[in-house]
Amino acid sequence: MSATIASQTVGPPVGARVRLSSNESPFGPSPAAIEAIEATLAESHRYPDDQSVALRTALAEHENVAVEQVAVANGSAALLMDLIPHLCGPDDEVLAYAHSFIVYRLGAKNAGASYVEVEDGGPAQGEDDGYARDVDALLARVTERTRMVVIDNPGNPTGTHLTGEELAALIRGLPEHVTVVVDEAYHHFATGQRGYQPVRELDVAHPRVLSLRTFSKAYALAGMRVGYVVGPADVVGPLDVYRPRFNVTTAAQAAAVASLGDTAHLRHTIDGTLEGRARMAAGLRELGVPFTDGLGNFLTVECGTAAGPIVEAYGQRGVGVRTLPPYGMDEQFRVTVGTPEETEEFLAASADVLADVPSRG
Numbered sequence: 001m002s003a004t005i006a007s008q009t010v011g012p013p014v015g016a017r018v019r020l021s022s023n024e025s026p027f028g029p030s031p032a033a034i035e036a037i038e039a040t041l042a043e044s045h046r047y048p049d050d051q052s053v054a055l056r057t058a059l060a061e062h063e064n065v066a067v068e069q070v071a072v073a074n075g076s077a078a079l080l081m082d083l084i085p086h087l088c089g090p091d092d093e094v095l096a097y098a099h100s101f102i103v104y105r106l107g108a109k110n111a112g113a114s115y116v117e118v119e120d121g122g123p124a125q126g127e128d129d130g131y132a133r134d135v136d137a138l139l140a141r142v143t144e145r146t147r148m149v150v151i152d153n154p155g156n157p158t159g160t161h162l163t164g165e166e167l168a169a170l171i172r173g174l175p176e177h178v179t180v181v182v183d184e185a186y187h188h189f190a191t192g193q194r195g196y197q198p199v200r201e202l203d204v205a206h207p208r209v210l211s212l213r214t215f216s217k218a219y220a221l222a223g224m225r226v227g228y229v230v231g232p233a234d235v236v237g238p239l240d241v242y243r244p245r246f247n248v249t250t251a252a253q254a255a256a257v258a259s260l261g262d263t264a265h266l267r268h269t270i271d272g273t274l275e276g277r278a279r280m281a282a283g284l285r286e287l288g289v290p291f292t293d294g295l296g297n298f299l300t301v302e303c304g305t306a307a308g309p310i311v312e313a314y315g316q317r318g319v320g321v322r323t324l325p326p327y328g329m330d331e332q333f334r335v336t337v338g339t340p341e342e343t344e345e346f347l348a349a350s351a352d353v354l355a356d357v358p359s360r361g
């Protein structure tokens with residue numbers, strides 16, 4: 001993959017009025033976070049706390065673990081870009097499902113490691129979701145060289161998930177030297193639904209399981225850049241040494257701490273997202289367009305033809321949605337749940353833009 005493609009994958013669309021392309025929260029950050037950010041600004045001549053003590057302490061309390069079990073970074077993507085080269089080298093394999101979050105591939109590339117993808121069930125068809133993941137299929141691909149397994153649960157851009165039972169079976173089947181990274185960026189939108197369970201709730205004894213989380217989604221702090229990892233202290237500690245110093249800004253640390261304390265805003269965001277997701281899914285179903293109704297804050301739509309011109313047609317109506325060529329998904333696009341008004345705008349545009357797509361059958 002070229003550098004250009006990698007940057008196109010993550011950049012915002014140009015000029016979209018309704019921005020549904022980056023799985024951001026449309027509900028904005030907690031007012032307490034904004035206040036906390038403002039309160040730090042006059043101290044901007046000072047370096048941040050390199051150890052992020054207040055944030056890590058708050059997270060340890062939140063996750064019910066020791067502070068030594070928590071490391072933070074400037075986004076969970078940055079954590080992955082450190083974590084993979086920290087633990088994997090040219091002789092190693094990083095194993096993931098096909099159509100997983102692109103950063104796993106980029107991290108493996110930086111590590112010089114081989115990136116091995118396990119086939120999934122492929123596109124959604126009719127009323128059925130797509131991209132189903134099979135535990136045995138992944139376990140069958142483990143070799144002596146497998147050093148890391150990375151699972152986005154739920155996945156991006158597919159929204160697909162492994163249930164708690166499936167994830168536990170997968171982890172139990174992995175050798176103890178393999179590090180298992182479960183990327184739970186969207187866990188707030190998934191918990192309690194269709195068998196989903198966060199990895200730390202599972203009864204598994206594997207010594208190298210990491211839960212990776214972010215403040216970019218339900219906490220709506222994507223622009224602040226804060227992610228964290230929770231796991232055994234002997235895995236997390238060396239990672240924290242490896243990361244660049246001072247990488248989480250003072251404002252970001254304060255915003256994250258304040259967000260953890262504002263459970264009412266979090267609830268409002270989760271409820272609004274789930275309502276919006278259901279409304280978006282119902283609207284697409286009415287149109288008869290296949291899509292994957294996943295557990296993230298987005299849906300993955302099947303066009304049955306090249307998605308590029310369709311995404312451009314949305315853009316001409318001021319609606320930004322995401323093409324997915326770097327994932328080898330040329331006939332699909334991903335749309336993030338917006339505010340109720342934005343979701344209606346997307347559906348109104350869809351009635352036009354998707355009127356003649358071949359996937360409607």
Ligand SMILES: Cc1ncc(COP(=O)(O)O)c(C=O)c1O
Nearest residue numbers: 075076077101156185214216227
């Ligand atoms: C599965 C997954 N993991 C991690 C991230 C990265 O989040 P962050 O903003 O914390 O780097 C994303 C962002 O879209 C994601 O979809």
